[in-house]
Amino acid sequence: MRQSQLFPKTKKEAPKDAESINHKLLVRAGFMDQLMAGSWTLLPMGFKVVQKINQIIREEINAVGGQEMLMPLLHPKTIWNETGRWDKADEIMYKLKDSRDKEYALSFTHEEIVMDLLRKTISSYKDLPVSIYHFSTKFRNELRAKSGILRGREFMMKDLYSAHANEVDLMEYYEKVKVAYSKIFTRLGFNFKIAKASGGVFTDKFTHEFQVLSDVGEDTIYWKEGDEEAVNEEVMEGDKAEYKSAKSIEVGNIFPLGTFYSERMRAYFTDRDGGKKPIWFGSYGIGPTRVMGTWVEVSHDDKGIIWSKQIAPYDVHLVELKSDSGEGKAEKIYDKLKQMGFDVLWDDRDVSAGEKFGDIDLIGIPVRLVVSDKTGDKIEHKERTSDKSELLSFEEVARRLQE
Amino acid sequence: MRQSQLFPKTKKEAPKDAESINHKLLVRAGFMDQLMAGSWTLLPMGFKVVQKINQIIREEINAVGGQEMLMPLLHPKTIWNETGRWDKADEIMYKLKDSRDKEYALSFTHEEIVMDLLRKTISSYKDLPVSIYHFSTKFRNELRAKSGILRGREFMMKDLYSAHANEVDLMEYYEKVKVAYSKIFTRLGFNFKIAKASGGVFTDKFTHEFQVLSDVGEDTIYWKEGDEEAVNEEVMEGDKAEYKSAKSIEVGNIFPLGTFYSERMRAYFTDRDGGKKPIWFGSYGIGPTRVMGTWVEVSHDDKGIIWSKQIAPYDVHLVELKSDSGEGKAEKIYDKLKQMGFDVLWDDRDVSAGEKFGDIDLIGIPVRLVVSDKTGDKIEHKERTSDKSELLSFEEVARRLQE
Numbered sequence: 001m002r003q004s005q006l007f008p009k010t011k012k013e014a015p016k017d018a019e020s021i022n023h024k025l026l027v028r029a030g031f032m033d034q035l036m037a038g039s040w041t042l043l044p045m046g047f048k049v050v051q052k053i054n055q056i057i058r059e060e061i062n063a064v065g066g067q068e069m070l071m072p073l074l075h076p077k078t079i080w081n082e083t084g085r086w087d088k089a090d091e092i093m094y095k096l097k098d099s100r101d102k103e104y105a106l107s108f109t110h111e112e113i114v115m116d117l118l119r120k121t122i123s124s125y126k127d128l129p130v131s132i133y134h135f136s137t138k139f140r141n142e143l144r145a146k147s148g149i150l151r152g153r154e155f156m157m158k159d160l161y162s163a164h165a166n167e168v169d170l171m172e173y174y175e176k177v178k179v180a181y182s183k184i185f186t187r188l189g190f191n192f193k194i195a196k197a198s199g200g201v202f203t204d205k206f207t208h209e210f211q212v213l214s215d216v217g218e219d220t221i222y223w224k225e226g227d228e229e230a231v232n233e234e235v236m237e238g239d240k241a242e243y244k245s246a247k248s249i250e251v252g253n254i255f256p257l258g259t260f261y262s263e264r265m266r267a268y269f270t271d272r273d274g275g276k277k278p279i280w281f282g283s284y285g286i287g288p289t290r291v292m293g294t295w296v297e298v299s300h301d302d303k304g305i306i307w308s309k310q311i312a313p314y315d316v317h318l319v320e321l322k323s324d325s326g327e328g329k330a331e332k333i334y335d336k337l338k339q340m341g342f343d344v345l346w347d348d349r350d351v352s353a354g355e356k357f358g359d360i361d362l363i364g365i366p367v368r369l370v371v372s373d374k375t376g377d378k379i380e381h382k383e384r385t386s387d388k389s390e391l392l393s394f395e396e397v398a399r400r401l402q403e
Numbered sequence: 404m405r406q407s408q409l410f411p412k413t414k415k416e417a418p419k420d421a422e423s424i425n426h427k428l429l430v431r432a433g434f435m436d437q438l439m440a441g442s443w444t445l446l447p448m449g450f451k452v453v454q455k456i457n458q459i460i461r462e463e464i465n466a467v468g469g470q471e472m473l474m475p476l477l478h479p480k481t482i483w484n485e486t487g488r489w490d491k492a493d494e495i496m497y498k499l500k501d502s503r504d505k506e507y508a509l510s511f512t513h514e515e516i517v518m519d520l521l522r523k524t525i526s527s528y529k530d531l532p533v534s535i536y537h538f539s540t541k542f543r544n545e546l547r548a549k550s551g552i553l554r555g556r557e558f559m560m561k562d563l564y565s566a567h568a569n570e571v572d573l574m575e576y577y578e579k580v581k582v583a584y585s586k587i588f589t590r591l592g593f594n595f596k597i598a599k600a601s602g603g604v605f606t607d608k609f610t611h612e613f614q615v616l617s618d619v620g621e622d623t624i625y626w627k628e629g630d631e632e633a634v635n636e637e638v639m640e641g642d643k644a645e646y647k648s649a650k651s652i653e654v655g656n657i658f659p660l661g662t663f664y665s666e667r668m669r670a671y672f673t674d675r676d677g678g679k680k681p682i683w684f685g686s687y688g689i690g691p692t693r694v695m696g697t698w699v700e701v702s703h704d705d706k707g708i709i710w711s712k713q714i715a716p717y718d719v720h721l722v723e724l725k726s727d728s729g730e731g732k733a734e735k736i737y738d739k740l741k742q743m744g745f746d747v748l749w750d751d752r753d754v755s756a757g758e759k760f761g762d763i764d765l766i767g768i769p770v771r772l773v774v775s776d777k778t779g780d781k782i783e784h785k786e787r788t789s790d791k792s793e794l795l796s797f798e799e800v801a802r803r804l805q806e
Contacts, residue, residue, distance in 0.1 A: 005468070006470070007470050007524070007533050007535055008524035008525075008530070008533075009524070009530065033520055033523065033524070035474075035475050035478070035479070035516065035519070035520075036479050039475045039477060040475065041472060041473065041474045041475060041516075041520060042472055042473040042474075043472050044470040044471060044472050044535070046472075047471055047472045047473050047537075050473075065408070067409070067410050067447040068447060068450055069444060069445055069446050069447050069449075069450045070444065070445040070450050070453075070559075071438075071444045071445075072438050072442045072443065072444060072557050073476070073540055073542075073557060074442060074497070074509070074542060074556070074557050075438070076438070076439050091502075094477070094499055094501060094507075095499065096497055096498065096499035096509075098497060098544055099494075099544060104497075106477070106499075106509075113438065113444075116438070117436055117438075117444060120436065121410070121411035121412070121436070122411075127411070127412065130410050130411075132410055132447070134450075137476055137540065139477060141501055141502060153477070154475050154476060154477050156473075
């Protein structure tokens, strides 16, 4: 992509109302724009980052048998009434009436809607297990929406649902998803902990949260030295003084919901023995837009964002410093790298070197390549995480990018 | 994918309330499920078809410089009020209030929201042109929603928006998008016409609709023998008797909106001459879910759906007829085809041959492969569009799939 054509251009200043780092940097660098409090447009570079996050999630969820689909966002009151959540989750649900006075809720999650689908399609133990997921929009009427894209009134969620013939099968799958989630957050490069927690409006059972350690987190989790799993305050046992604590940001959660939903919604199947039994149910969420914001919170410096290779909007940021003899070098490198399959942002704008270098650090692509009169037939290669630059041949640059 | 694990299984009967072919066949074959009138879950196979449609659209829109992004679905009343469409489009908009009595509309389109973004980001002619698009959910309060997935209250839309410094640049781009749309519908395999039409709640100018000829269409378009472009009734000129007509389904539309939106929303830029000018604006829509439904309307027989290679959920439907000696042949073919990059649905279920063949025709994957005792070391190859089957070697099967 030629940067002269990239929409939109970067901003010199962060928005005045921005309090959080992710809000300031993602808006200034042109990754997102605020429509209203808690509501964000993913601009082209932000959309690319979220697509890369989604692809990592998709690969690991497919690997545990998840089948991707897409469910509606406008839900009838009748279905939400069956579990009592129309009233119980009233505070966070957006509700509306149509012109015929029929009542609806906007999706804040999809358990009831998935259960409605399951009771229509599952009749026998032979139809189980089922593992289905989608990436879709969630709406939550958050009174406070000041953490940039970390806490939105409208946001993207990957939600996976699994249905089983018995508790053993559910819990085996639950552990598989826990492992898949660990792989996802490891691939994304986070320093995270798994915390045992209570289930809120979802379930009375214990659940697990995936928490990224960060000073700006709204949560606090606790763990004992040597323990692999952490806990949140509600499920802490024994002497609080024995625990270490941390501020953290929740990026994923998994819920072994049991038969709460299926019993209330009468989702029964015929088991091997001929008996009618309720479906065992689990749900598993990750917020990809929150993941993007969390990454920026934990990976930036005073100049801008520092993306990892895995989720960077481009592989390379290429710039040519204009001179009499150097013109046209960048275009050749751009074409060659594109042919090799690299995704290159080429700053072809007619602006000062200072502005170009400022934008490069602000946007935070992992590798910066500079050509100018001074570089001769070499290319100046610098990583966003390093202060050191090196003069390399094209072949050596290509080799390092392939690493 | 092993069919024993595919969610959900096919249904023996179409839903009782289904009137249209796409409703009957897509539900029976397990591509979609109705949550409520006009509201559909895309089940895994339906999701795959729509993703393939989206990919064709994405490639052609990227080729004319479109940049993909993602915009919010919940919109503030204040912005919709600026153009008067909060009232003008009242009938089709879903509206709601939050707990603080702030009013919102659900996205039925995004012109105002895009214009709000443009006025925040475009200041100079140097920032133009801009071409941005997304695949996102649209909500329309349709009183009548009986045409299956052709007319939904909630549906997927690819909407592209372009912004320009002057009318000439807008109209040049408009013609480029018209060509891109023709490429898209040609790649999708439709028999379509481009019809000149009026703009409804979008614009007072002429617009163009992409109409697929079909007996079940809700529209009627007219054309003269030899004319490339058709017209709709509102813009027909001269003697009606000179025109041929057709029932048709609208699958795309393009709107040269001019400066209506930018003037009302005060989206001005500084032109080359230093003057403040309103942004010239266009919008361009395609409904991928409607495209899927339209395909089924125009491509089916009394046994089921007939997918094209371009948008089929799988490349191949493989089945083994059980016998003493034949067991295990299918698995080897399945593994080999997968390794070669083909997407195979393998019917590994323990059901009768009749049920397997019935499902194969119902689901409508382009190529059916059968192995049994009778086929020896060959594979029986049959296309969904043909009654004739042939015994072929694996290599010949692979060669035909690669064609």
